[in-house]
Amino acid sequence: MIESILFYIFAGILLAAAIGVITARNPVHSALLLVLAFFNSAVLWMLLEAEFLALVLILVYVGAVMVLFLFVVMMLDINVAGMRRGFARYLPLALIVVAAIIVQLALVFTSDQFGAQMLADLERYPADYNNTAELGRLLYTVYVYPFEIAAVILLVAIIAAISLTLRRREGTRHQNVGRQVQARAKDRVRLVDLPRRQGEGDK
Amino acid sequence: MMAWLETTWLTVWGVLPPEVQYTVWTLTKILAIVLPLMLAVAYFTYAERRVIGYMQGRRGPNRVGWYGLLQPIADALKLMFKEVVLPSNANRFLFLTAPMLSLAPALAAWAVIPFNDGMLLADVNAAVLYLLAMTSITVYGVIIAGWASNSKYAFLGAMRASAQMVSYELAMGFALVGVLMAAGSMNLNTIVQAQSGGMFYWFALPLLPLFVVYFISGVAETNRAPFDVAEGESEIVAGFHVEYGGMAFALFFLAEYANMILISALAATFFLGGWLSPFEGIGVFGVGESLLAEPGLHWFVLKTFIFMFIYLWLRATFPRYRYDQIMRLGWKVFIPVTLVWIGVLAVMIVGDIGPWFGGGA
Numbered sequence: 001m002i003e004s005i006l007f008y009i010f011a012g013i014l015l016a017a018a019i020g021v022i023t024a025r026n027p028v029h030s031a032l033l034l035v036l037a038f039f040n041s042a043v044l045w046m047l048l049e050a051e052f053l054a055l056v057l058i059l060v061y062v063g064a065v066m067v068l069f070l071f072v073v074m075m076l077d078i079n080v081a082g083m084r085r086g087f088a089r090y091l092p093l094a095l096i097v098v099a100a101i102i103v104q105l106a107l108v109f110t111s112d113q114f115g116a117q118m119l120a121d122l123e124r125y126p127a128d129y130n131n132t133a134e135l136g137r138l139l140y141t142v143y144v145y146p147f148e149i150a151a152v153i154l155l156v157a158i159i160a161a162i163s164l165t166l167r168r169r170e171g172t173r174h175q176n177v178g179r180q181v182q183a184r185a186k187d188r189v190r191l192v193d194l195p196r197r198q199g200e201g202d203k
Numbered sequence: 204m205m206a207w208l209e210t211t212w213l214t215v216w217g218v219l220p221p222e223v224q225y226t227v228w229t230l231t232k233i234l235a236i237v238l239p240l241m242l243a244v245a246y247f248t249y250a251e252r253r254v255i256g257y258m259q260g261r262r263g264p265n266r267v268g269w270y271g272l273l274q275p276i277a278d279a280l281k282l283m284f285k286e287v288v289l290p291s292n293a294n295r296f297l298f299l300t301a302p303m304l305s306l307a308p309a310l311a312a313w314a315v316i317p318f319n320d321g322m323l324l325a326d327v328n329a330a331v332l333y334l335l336a337m338t339s340i341t342v343y344g345v346i347i348a349g350w351a352s353n354s355k356y357a358f359l360g361a362m363r364a365s366a367q368m369v370s371y372e373l374a375m376g377f378a379l380v381g382v383l384m385a386a387g388s389m390n391l392n393t394i395v396q397a398q399s400g401g402m403f404y405w406f407a408l409p410l411l412p413l414f415v416v417y418f419i420s421g422v423a424e425t426n427r428a429p430f431d432v433a434e435g436e437s438e439i440v441a442g443f444h445v446e447y448g449g450m451a452f453a454l455f456f457l458a459e460y461a462n463m464i465l466i467s468a469l470a471a472t473f474f475l476g477g478w479l480s481p482f483e484g485i486g487v488f489g490v491g492e493s494l495l496a497e498p499g500l501h502w503f504v505l506k507t508f509i510f511m512f513i514y515l516w517l518r519a520t521f522p523r524y525r526y527d528q529i530m531r532l533g534w535k536v537f538i539p540v541t542l543v544w545i546g547v548l549a550v551m552i553v554g555d556i557g558p559w560f561g562g563g564a
Contacts, residue, residue, distance in 0.1 A: 002222065028350060032297075035343070055332040063339025067346065067369055071362070074350050130328045132389060177531065 007047055014040035027073045035066045049125060052132040232324050236313050244460040245275035251515050258519040285449035290353050293446070297351035302447070302454035305344020309461040312337040316468055317392045319478045319500045331379050331389040334469065338375070338424065341462065342368045345426075345433070345443050348455070352446035360442025363526060364426050364433030370533040371423040377541035378417035381410050381548050382473045385560060395477035399498075400558070402481040407474040409551065409559045412544045414474040416537045418510065421466035423529065425459060427514060429521035430529055467510030471503060478503040 017040060020033040038061045045054035139147050216224065249264065249271065256263025264271040289295060315330040317323040327333060342365045349361020383389050385406055386397040398405045407414045423430040434442030444455045471477060480502055482495045524532070552560045 032347070051327070051329045052332065055329055055336045058336040059332065059339050063336065063342070063372065064369060067342055067365055070346055071365065074346075074358070132329050132332070177528075 003047060007044065010040045010043045010047070014044065027076075028070065031066065031070045031073050035062055035070075038062050038066065049129075050131060052135050229324070233314075236324060237310060240310070240313065240461060240464065241457070243464055244457055245279065247460050247464065247511060248278070248456070249275045250511075251518070254512070254515045255519045258516070279453070282449055282453040287449040287451045288446075290446045293353045294351040297347050298446075299451065301344050301348035301351055302451045302458070303344075304347060305341055305458040306454050306461070308337045308341045308344075309458045309465060312465050313468075315391055316465075316472065317395055317477060318503055320396075320498065321392060322478075322500070323392065326390065326392060329389050330391045331383055331394075335372070335376055335379065338462075338465075339369075339372055341458070344455070344458065348447070349443040352443070354446050356440045356445050357443050360433050360445065364443055367426065367430065367433065367529060367533075368424055370530060371420040371537075374416055374533055374537035374541055375420040375424060377538060377545065378410075378413040378420065379473065381413040381541065381545055382406060384545065384548055384552065385410060391472055391477075395472060395479060398476040399479055399483065401484040402476070404559060405474060405476040405479075406559070409557055410474065410544070410548065412540050413548075414470070416541055417473065418466075418470050418513070420533070420537060421470065422514065422517060423533065425462045425466055427459075427463060428518035429524050432523060432526050432529065463514055464507065464511060467514065468503070468507045470510050471506035475506045475509075476502075477506070 014037055017033045017037040021030045021037060024030045024033060038057060042054040042057045042062075045051075045057065219227070252274075253263040253271070264274040267273040267277045287299075289298060312334055314324040315327055315333055345364045345368070346361050349357045349359075349364075352358070382394060386394040388394060388397070426433040434444070444452055447455060478500060479498045480496045483498070484496070551557065
């Protein structure tokens with residue numbers, strides 16, 4: 001009972017936020033509403049007792065990805081009026097894409113594998129059931145090869161992204177921390193004993 | 204009279220439906236955590252000024268009340284009666300939401316901290332993940348504050364702070380991976396219990412590099428000295444909260460100090476055995492059997508105080524880091540150190556080296 005009330009509250013906020021993402025005029029507001037949408041979907045996952053996925057969604061998407069996103073959106077000076085100019089021209093194409101998405105979703109929801117009837121028999125586990133340990137066990141036993149392949153693909157992507165942005169400019173001055181730490185006073189400073197000239201202090 | 208009160212109370216309580224009982228009981232527990240926490244925050248600011256004062260050969264605040272003990276109250280009253288100024292062209296809604304967004308996660312994270320054996324608000328399995336998630340969303344308060352202020356100093360401060368927080372989160376997360384490997388659990392109560400057996404069984408010893416990385420990352424994560432470039436007052440005035448005044452500023456202040464206490468409490472829980480006694484199982488002079496060896500809330504508080512003091516000590520001692528050096532330390536030193544030590548730790552656990560990993564895996 002309470003769970004369904006909570007579900008409708010959070011699902012309602014989620015939908016409102018998602019609509020806000022595409023209707024907000026200010027791109028920063030859109031990004032923040034997207035954060036709200038992520039947060040609410042995490043709560044929905046929590047209601048499904050998928051606490052690992054819910055927390056990882058917040059950790060990865062809300063805590064890292066959206067922060068970078070927000071960063072970029074805040075830095076860019078986006079011309080909102082200019083972006084809205086082509087609205088009528090792109091409308092037919094957009095409608096086709098939307099229609100395709102709706103058809104796909106309808107196919108998914110009415111199929112035998114993912115249909116609404118699959119949701120009815122959600123198993124409830126006792127309080128000491130450990131979702132995280134269970135996921136870990138599956139990932140590292142049954143699905144170990146797909147998991148490792150996905151990890152390698154991600155690693156390749158990371159290295160590719162870094163090598164794309166890595167450029168060495170001539171003439172920039174870098175500090176070598178190792179050398180700075182190794183510097184000793186006697187390499188830098190020379191203390192000289194100047195001999196007193198004859199007769200100078202006599203006057 | 205007392206018996207009558209008790210029976211009436213029990214009847215009234217018994218009539219309530221279980222959902223209401225649960226809600227009331229949970230709210231009471233939340234109050235029992237938040238009120239002492241707020242008091243601790245208030246007196247942490249006082250302790251900071253006194254401790255740094257003595258370290259620098261000054262006295263610190265000593266005029267309001269006995270030894271200046273009413274100073275935090277006076278400060279709070281002053282801030283409450285000050286006007287909250289809205290900058291021109293600032294985004295009003297976001298400007299006022301940002302302080303709340305920075306305080307809420309700092310308080311929410313306390314839900315999973317075990318104060319004593321089983322004495323915690325939410326005994327959840329994925330507590331470590333929950334903590335990481337909560338600390339990762341504190342950054343929104345900073346970013347939104349910087350952007351909504353419509354000021355370049357605030358924005359620069361927010362950029363610095365958020366880049367720094369996101370970077371050090373990684374090192375912190377990796378350090379915690381080591382902890383949950385050693386304990387074999389993500390439940391904080393279980394993590395503390397895995398360290399029982401006296402102070403040589405605490406994770407600070409086998410995980411020493413991760414312990415150091417965790418605490419220094421925690422200092423960087425809370426944007427405290429020597430990593431406080433986010434508010435570097437000599438260059439960008441006061442960073443992301445430069446436009447804030449009155450209670451809105453006070454909320455940022457509360458959030459910062461609540462976060463510091465949180466990081467201290469977590470360091471005590473993860474690496475110094477939380478509520479366990481350091482004298483447990485020591486044979487000399489019968490200390491191991493005496494009252495000193497009893498685990499309890501006081502040990503947790505004491506250990507947390509040690510880390511809180513280190514925060515102040517660091518601030519009084521070190522000059523501010525340069526920004527590129529902060530980034531270098533996080534990415535090029537801490538993350539490799541944690542990665543290597545996670546490998547070493549895996550070998551230690553598999554080879555069962557040392558007395559630490561009997562309960563785990």
